[in-house]
Amino acid sequence: MNFVFDFGRVLFRWRPETLLRQALPQRVTDEASARHWVGQVFQAYGGDWGDFDRGTVQPPELAQRIAARTGLTPDEVTAVIQAVPGELQPLPDSLALLQRLRAAGHRTFYLSNMPAPYADHLEATHDFVRGFEAGIFSARVGFNKPEPEIYALAQQRFGVPAESLLFFDDHAPNVQAARQAGWQALVFTDAAQAERDLRTAGCWPD
Structure with a gap:
């Protein structure tokens, strides 16, 4: 996954x-x-x-x-x-979830609606952002979620099949748009809920 x-x-x-x-x-x-x-x-x-x-x-x-x-x-x-x-400060529990998924061998990517000045700041300030294999900030591609073009571009850039992507987003319309693009997607509330959802879906890296 x-x-x-x-x-x-x-x-x-x-x-x-x-x-x-x-x-x-x-x-x-x-x-x-x-x-x-x-x-x-x-x-x-x-x-x-x-x-x-x-x-x-x-x-x-x-x-x-x-x-x-x-x-x-x-x-x-x-x-x-x-x-x-x-x-925009890192959420410790979410960062721990990200690191656990990486440690289990899963590939990680990002897809964020983010103005360019803030994208530049986050990349320069937080090492873990540079640890993603690839990612898209909306301001750099000219599309915003939930527009379908940004999901198509993301999948192309990530280089993996749509059905192998599992997307976490806090905004339900963005999750729905990802599902329409053929991705798996979950509405994110917090890291604990995400772990429960992954376990329910059989995707947790035990």
Whole structure:
């Protein structure tokens, strides 16, 4: 079995509400305002932020676009953009799962919606990212999950049959799209649940 990992909320911490509380303390003062600004800034990772993931907009333009749309100042949006790398910290249990799969001889790959500046940061900062056999960051190929093109490109780059890939992603539409591409895929909640799911599927490397 060949395992494919998403990054945000799978291998790396991603708490947008917390990030915005820290980056925009004057705007985000409670749970309701946190939800509001998460929706406004990230747009469910479509819209402006989706273009950032796709690699078609860079941080200065992104800040201007979000500011014009939301009423935040460009400096406020820039503060959010710059805060993201600090939020993306490895999840210890997920990293342990990855290492156990590698130690058992399984090949590991990644497929992540990730803007180019953050992809560069993660590669430069975390050795385990460079330990994957291959991977795709959305901004480097011009497609985002759950678009079918990114799964086809990933399978081609990984060089293995679709049915031999097992994909972990926290977002159900991305999992469904992977299944439609012929992959096996599981919705990732946490490493313990992933292990239980793998055991149930008979894929755990005992």
